[in-house]
Amino acid sequence: xxxxxxxxxxxxxxxxxxxxxxxxxxxxxxxxxxxxxxxxxxxxxxxxxxxxxxxxxxxxxxxxxxxxxxxxxxxxxxxxxxxxxxxxxxxxxxxxxxxxxxxxxxxxxxxxxxxxxxxxxxxxxxxxxxxxxxxxxxxxxxxxxxxxxxxxxxxxxxxxxxxxxxxxxxxxxxxxxxxxxxxxxxxxxxxxxxxxxxxxxxxxxxxxxxxxxxxxxxxxxxxxxxxxxxxxxxxxxxxxxxxxxxxxxxxxxxxxxxxxxxxxxxxxxxxxxxxxxxxxxxxxxxxxxxxxxxxxxxxxxx
Amino acid sequence: xxxxxxxxxxxxxxxxxxxxxxxxxxxxxxxxxxxxxxxxxxxxxxxxxxxxxxxxxxxxxxxxxxxxxxxxxxxxxxxxxxxxxxxxxxxxxxxxxxxxxxxxxxxxxxxxxxxxxxxxxxxxxxxxxxxxxxxxxxxxxxxxxxxxxxxxxxxxxxxxxxxxxxxxxxxxxxxxxxxxxxxxxxxxxxxxxxxxxxxxxxxxxxxxxxxxxxxxxxxxxxxxxxxxxxxxxxxxxxxxxxxxxxxxxxxxxxxxxxxxxxxxxxxxxxxxxxxxxxxxxxxxxxxxxxxxxxxxxxxxxx
Numbered sequence: 001x002x003x004x005x006x007x008x009x010x011x012x013x014x015x016x017x018x019x020x021x022x023x024x025x026x027x028x029x030x031x032x033x034x035x036x037x038x039x040x041x042x043x044x045x046x047x048x049x050x051x052x053x054x055x056x057x058x059x060x061x062x063x064x065x066x067x068x069x070x071x072x073x074x075x076x077x078x079x080x081x082x083x084x085x086x087x088x089x090x091x092x093x094x095x096x097x098x099x100x101x102x103x104x105x106x107x108x109x110x111x112x113x114x115x116x117x118x119x120x121x122x123x124x125x126x127x128x129x130x131x132x133x134x135x136x137x138x139x140x141x142x143x144x145x146x147x148x149x150x151x152x153x154x155x156x157x158x159x160x161x162x163x164x165x166x167x168x169x170x171x172x173x174x175x176x177x178x179x180x181x182x183x184x185x186x187x188x189x190x191x192x193x194x195x196x197x198x199x200x201x202x203x204x205x206x207x208x209x210x211x212x213x214x215x216x217x218x219x220x221x222x223x224x225x226x227x228x229x230x231x232x233x234x235x236x237x238x239x240x241x242x243x244x245x246x247x248x249x250x251x252x253x254x255x256x257x258x259x260x261x262x263x264x265x266x267x268x269x270x271x272x273x274x275x276x277x278x279x280x281x282x283x284x285x286x287x288x289x290x291x292x293x294x295x296x297x298x299x300x301x302x
Numbered sequence: 303x304x305x306x307x308x309x310x311x312x313x314x315x316x317x318x319x320x321x322x323x324x325x326x327x328x329x330x331x332x333x334x335x336x337x338x339x340x341x342x343x344x345x346x347x348x349x350x351x352x353x354x355x356x357x358x359x360x361x362x363x364x365x366x367x368x369x370x371x372x373x374x375x376x377x378x379x380x381x382x383x384x385x386x387x388x389x390x391x392x393x394x395x396x397x398x399x400x401x402x403x404x405x406x407x408x409x410x411x412x413x414x415x416x417x418x419x420x421x422x423x424x425x426x427x428x429x430x431x432x433x434x435x436x437x438x439x440x441x442x443x444x445x446x447x448x449x450x451x452x453x454x455x456x457x458x459x460x461x462x463x464x465x466x467x468x469x470x471x472x473x474x475x476x477x478x479x480x481x482x483x484x485x486x487x488x489x490x491x492x493x494x495x496x497x498x499x500x501x502x503x504x505x506x507x508x509x510x511x512x513x514x515x516x517x518x519x520x521x522x523x524x525x526x527x528x529x530x531x532x533x534x535x536x537x538x539x540x541x542x543x544x545x546x547x548x549x550x551x552x553x554x555x556x557x558x559x560x561x562x563x564x565x566x567x568x569x570x571x572x573x574x575x576x577x578x579x580x581x582x583x584x585x586x587x588x589x590x591x592x593x594x595x596x597x598x599x600x601x602x603x604x
Contacts, residue, residue: 017339017439018439018441021442021514022377022441022442022443022514023343023373023376023377023442023497023498023499024341024342024343024373024374024376024377024379024434025341025342025343026339026340026341026377026439026441027339027340027341027342028339028340029331029334029338029339029340032331036331037319037328037329037330037331038328038329038330038331039326039327039328039329040326040327040329040383040385040417040418040433041325041326041327041418042385042386042387042418042419042420042431043387043420044387044388044389044420044422044424044429046389046422046423046424046425047424048424049422049423049424050422071325071326072326074325074326075324075325075326075328077326081342083342083344083431084344085344085345085346085387085429085431086346087346087348087427115342116342116343116344117344118344118345118346118429120346120348120351120352121348121351122346122348122349122350122351122425122427123348123424123425123427125389125424125425125427127346127387127420127429129344129385129387129431131342132326137319137320137328139320139324139328140323140324140325141324196325197325212323212324
């Protein structure tokens with residue numbers, strides 16, 4: 001098992017003093033550039049809840065890690081080190097090989113070093129804990145009144161695919177193989193205010209920014225970018241506002257900085273005094289059906 | 303849920319820039335003293351495998367965390383920050399309160415800050431990831447020929463209690479409420495060679511030191527400290543050599559440093575050229591029945 005895990009670091013620059021195979025990994029803080037902060041995020045994914053055991057092992061590995069890495073993007077950080085807790089009902093060599101393939105491709109792509117883990121037997125579940133670095137950590141509490149609200153990419157694709165399996169391959173891809181938006185995160189972290197990744201749904205996640213910043217948000221449904229095919233679905237606004245699972249970024253910027261935005265970013269509203277998220281469609285306020293995905297009660301991918 | 307988790311930091315010095323409740327926690331590396339290294343360890347504990355669902359929630363919380371903190375002791379480090387992945391079949395307020403009580407007492411005692419987590423629903427399991435600091439990280443690979451092998455405390459108590467539930471309260475305590483040996487770890491980390499905590503059994507864990515250091519170990523069963531009551535059990539040598547779960551420390555020292563050992567430490571053998579662990583009893587070599595507890599195949603509490 002340990003050799004399989006070690007193989008995940010092939011092609012990755014090892015920045016640790018000691019990696020997998022001891023009681024703990026060792027990192028020399030001297031490798032952290034002056035002025036950078038460390039950010040640490042963790043996620044649990046449980047079979048039957050966050051993914052189906054029928055999903056391919058490669059998709060499961062990809063998504064479990066992508067979700068975790070997306071928290072780094074949300075912080076304006078780049079991931080550097082990872083630990084993995086893998087719980088498996090049985091040792092299935094082929095499953096494991098595919099899972100490691102899905103995880104390994106992301107680790108290589110983003111040069112993240114696996115420094116430790118624990119593999120044990122039990123109901124299928126995965127927990128990742130990632131440590132990243134950034135000179136500009138982005139908090140949910142840093143939004144200001146009159147800042148613009150920006151989202152990356154298109155929203156609602158993953159939620160559409162969940163309800164309409166196999167219908168649109170682009171949406172399917174978004175659901176099963178989301179990619180953390182480090183491209184956007186790195187481009188905006190110097191001037192963005194608050195930032196979050198949209199895991200639980202736009203309204204729910206933007207609501208977190210509102211709550212943490214003591215402000216309200218007003219967004220325009222008609223401005224939110226969505227895949228053309230989704231709009232034919234009767235539930236399209238639900239997918240867009242409450243769907244989640246797209247792992248796009250939502251962040252705030254000063255109006256003067258709008259010209260600094262990279263492509264694939266869209267202004268969808270602004271922060272204002274008050275509390276909560278209000279949604280307008282063609283300047284008419286609309287009522288929200290549901291606010292987002294709760295793992296239990298408000299404590300989810302945090 | 304998040305308020306419950308926050309309560310775990312009451313009475314703990316918060317060293318993070320940002321703790322629970324955002325996409326990630328933020329730590330300023332400047333809080334790490336000059337010359338110190340970071341050590342990171344993770345453990346998964348699954349109901350039915352590492353503990354029984356019939357165990358008290360407080361015991362489960364205590365043990366899950368103690369096992370993880372013990373990895374810090376094994377590295378010669380003190381724990382500073384913790385993330386927790388908690389998977390629960392349902393939200394049972396009383397269970398949760400007791401679990402948090404068991405976790406919280408250890409966090410306060412060792413001044414460890416909970417900086418993040420993920421609580422989700424699914425089969426009962428807990429994963430902890432701990433970050434600690436030390437000026438002298440202890441690796442398994444740092445044993446040298448002719449060094450003495452030392453263990454802390456008494457061995458076999460937890461294994462005895464597992465086979466003989468309720469018989470000896472001291473052993474019961476050792477099984478359900480083990481305490482990481484930071485007292486020993488801090489006292490010996492400046493002069494110890496290799497160090498490991500005995501989670502999987504003395505022979506198995508000392509075997510890890512042998513393998514990592516490219517050496518053999520010879521230990522004397524008759525020198526290993528055990529609780530008097532255990533010795534009346536026919537399987538006492540199995541408990542002592544292969545039992546594990548005591549979370550005592552095993553480490554090597556130069557013979558000249560034996561006078562530096564704190565109390566509750568016992569020399570049980572020495573490192574020598576070769577490979578593997580050989581066990582003698584009153585100078586007669588003995589055959590080993592089993593080598594230790596495998597979660598799967600040699601990759602366990604690492």
